[in-house]
Amino acid sequence: MTPDEIRSLFTRSDGSYLCARWGRPIAPIVFGVEDATLSVVKGAYQAVCALAGHQMAETDPELGVNAMVFFFRDWDELLAVPDLDRLVEGLEPLVARLKAADANQYRVFRFDANGAIRACFVFLRIDEHLLAVPAETLALSQVVQSILLWSDTAFSDRSPLGQLEDGRVVLRPEIAGLIRAAYDPVMPAVAQDPSHALRLAARIGLPS
Incomplete structure (x- = not known):
């Protein structure tokens, strides 16, 4: 994900940036x-x-x-x-x-x-x-949307979940990577500066 794409997921409709875990x-x-x-x-x-x-x-x-x-x-x-x-x-x-x-x-x-x-x-x-x-899809979607404080407009255009060829619904890889990055111990639990998105982008590129 690009820093701009990440930033949009935590930029609220009033223009403020806020990410919390x-x-x-x-x-x-x-x-x-x-x-x-x-x-x-x-x-x-x-x-x-x-x-x-x-x-x-x-x-x-x-x-x-x-x-x-x-x-x-x-x-x-x-x-x-x-x-x-x-x-x-x-x-x-x-x-x-x-x-x-x-x-x-x-x-x-x-x-x-x-x-x-x-x-x-x-x-x-x-x-x-x-x-x-399906219950599995609904549960996964809700838990993903409550594991971080996303923007109030995040996922309004695209779900955090995706569907595999066999029909199974899974978390989109880029969203999974973003969650892992946000919970990295070196990252702050709360961030209000948009530059935080740059740090998340950098960590997504690191091996787990």
Whole structure:
């Protein structure tokens, strides 16, 4: 990937550059699915964390769990989840906006004092479009989009996933390389200077 292509993935619609990775092990939990889908989602977390060289954990010492994935049919269901409004500030107006936009997915991030990702909430309203997506594809897509703080416009034109000739859906190699580069220990956990994209580009070219 060129530095400009990388920069675009972390340049927000307001023109600011921001890239952040997780600052702690990821402890995921999934709501609203059967055990088979639960294992698929956790398997996606395991695969992407292994790719990034990042740790997973059973629990987060501060939050209990820090990566929550919710599957549901109607946005109003979120308002009935106990204490979710304490974890997601402005939950009620957020739900109203998502309903008005007829959205079927949304991600909310929380950050630590240094700006690294502290928690992520993934909301998936299973409409006819998401219902047609295989569970493995949906899980991998969501985990990839929550392993880093991407731009709010990233992947609007092209998915981070690609399809092999045998029909299998996999993470695009250039996105996989970018995730590995962002999690390189020598890279900062948070970057707001666009020159960060140059450093990422340089690291993608290095052998793993």
